[in-house]
Amino acid sequence: MIIIFALFLLSLLVITALAIVRTENLFVAVMLTSIFSLLMAANFFILDAADVALTEAAVGAGITTVIFLGALALTGEREKPSSGGHSVALGTVGVLGLLIIYATFDKPRLGDPDAPVHQHVAPWYLEKTPEYIDIPNVVTAILGSFRGYDTLGEVFVVFAACIGVLFILGVRPSRQAYDRHDERFGLRHHLIPQVVGRLLIPFIVLFGLYVQFHGEYGPGGGFQAGAIVATGVILYALLEGEAEALRAVPRSVLLGLVVGGALLYGVVGVVCMLMGGAFLDYSVLSSNPVFGQQLGILIIEAGVGMAVCGALLSIFHAFAARGSIP
Amino acid sequence: MIDIAVDILSWILLTLGGVCVLIGGVGGLRLPNFYTRIHAASLTDTMATILIFVGMMLQSGFSLVTMKLFAIMLFLLLTGPTATYALANAALLSGLKPDAGTVTDENKERTGE
Numbered sequence: 001m002i003i004i005f006a007l008f009l010l011s012l013l014v015i016t017a018l019a020i021v022r023t024e025n026l027f028v029a030v031m032l033t034s035i036f037s038l039l040m041a042a043n044f045f046i047l048d049a050a051d052v053a054l055t056e057a058a059v060g061a062g063i064t065t066v067i068f069l070g071a072l073a074l075t076g077e078r079e080k081p082s083s084g085g086h087s088v089a090l091g092t093v094g095v096l097g098l099l100i101i102y103a104t105f106d107k108p109r110l111g112d113p114d115a116p117v118h119q120h121v122a123p124w125y126l127e128k129t130p131e132y133i134d135i136p137n138v139v140t141a142i143l144g145s146f147r148g149y150d151t152l153g154e155v156f157v158v159f160a161a162c163i164g165v166l167f168i169l170g171v172r173p174s175r176q177a178y179d180r181h182d183e184r185f186g187l188r189h190h191l192i193p194q195v196v197g198r199l200l201i202p203f204i205v206l207f208g209l210y211v212q213f214h215g216e217y218g219p220g221g222g223f224q225a226g227a228i229v230a231t232g233v234i235l236y237a238l239l240e241g242e243a244e245a246l247r248a249v250p251r252s253v254l255l256g257l258v259v260g261g262a263l264l265y266g267v268v269g270v271v272c273m274l275m276g277g278a279f280l281d282y283s284v285l286s287s288n289p290v291f292g293q294q295l296g297i298l299i300i301e302a303g304v305g306m307a308v309c310g311a312l313l314s315i316f317h318a319f320a321a322r323g324s325i326p
Numbered sequence: 327m328i329d330i331a332v333d334i335l336s337w338i339l340l341t342l343g344g345v346c347v348l349i350g351g352v353g354g355l356r357l358p359n360f361y362t363r364i365h366a367a368s369l370t371d372t373m374a375t376i377l378i379f380v381g382m383m384l385q386s387g388f389s390l391v392t393m394k395l396f397a398i399m400l401f402l403l404l405t406g407p408t409a410t411y412a413l414a415n416a417a418l419l420s421g422l423k424p425d426a427g428t429v430t431d432e433n434k435e436r437t438g439e
Binding site: 192196197200 | 401404405411412
């Protein structure tokens with residue numbers, strides 16, 4: 001039964017991808033990429049990857065769409081007509097596609113327990129997580145502790161992306177530009193979206209906090225929580241205008257979140273070293289090694305959430321402020 | 327006995343919900359212009375949501391899952407109609423007039439009205 005769902009979703013994915021390539025209206029393309037992400041999230045969920053599905057739904061279908069729309073407001077709605085080069089591109093894609101299809105012949109069957117990926121380190125993680133860390137969600141244990149270096153790298157990538165966007169777009173527009181921007185774009189005069197939005201924002205932020213601090217027990221963690229909280233603030237910005245959102249969560253706070261989150265993660269690692277362990281070896285944080293691991297994961301997840309939330313909101317504001325410059 | 331009754335009731339609700347989704351889909355494709363189309367699509371947001379979620383709640387029995395389903399239903403019932411309203415409002419603002427006649431969007435484009 002589940003395989004029918006999976007096939008249905010995968011064929012919808014192919015149709016959506018073809019529609020994205022075919023359409024010349026960029027607005028339609030942005031909406032289709034959002035649908036693509038949502039379908040992908042459903043696919044991940046069918047494959048039992050709830051953590052990834054949550055991330056894809058929050059970041060791919062939610063925030064990326066808003067940022068794309070912000071970018072579209074700066075450019076045009078129509079794709080530039082391209083001239084020539086179609087046959088070369090088509091040939092390259094065709095050859096690569098055939099190669100990938102050929103490679104799948106060697107691929108193990110879906111969910112095959114003898115597949116190499118299930119024989120390498122995964123059994124060790126599953127076996128040792130209850131002993132070393134003792135939290136139910138093995139994904140969080142792997143991301144936070146066993147592969148803490150990788151996650152630290154990801155946080156620094158988010159940090160670098162945020163800094164990069166701010167360098168390119170981070171022009172501070174004058175006060176006057178803001179006010180005009182509000183009159184044009186805020187939904188203050190639209191009663192229904194405003195009432196419903198105001199009703200939903202507290203619950204969105206609450207759900208973000210739940211995902212953040214429940215990450216050890218269920219799907220979720222810093223990345224997803226940061227994205228969900230950022231969604232709540234972006235909804236506020238869409239309803240009340242960008243200036244109001246900046247008054248609620250100022251730029252300095254956002255930058256503090258980005259820098260503070262990345263720093264918090266690094267500092268936990270250094271503290272581990274000072275207390276006699278290896279970098280990011282949380283066992284030394286407490287007299288009980290298992291509790292030390294749990295404490296370390298809780299703190300670095302908080303750092304990840306802060307960094308992701310701050311970075312996404314900074315990028316959103318960078319695009320939105322750019323659009324209001326006359 | 328009561329189990330079978332609840333089961334049958336929930337399947338009736340689920341089927342009716344599925345029919346509503348189908349009607350919404352067909353209407354979205356077949357109706358002549360924008361406003362009638364979102365009218366059809368809004369059937370999926372409201373009627374189908376209620377029917378399908380009540381059906382699923384009956385299937386799940388009384389547990390934490392029921393509460394979660396209820397919360398999701400409430401969320402969808404709030405956001406769906408709001409999205410439809412925002413869509414219609416945006417169309418009106420961008421100059422698409424609701425037309426009681428038989429004029430379709432395609433016709434309008436052709437005659438350049």
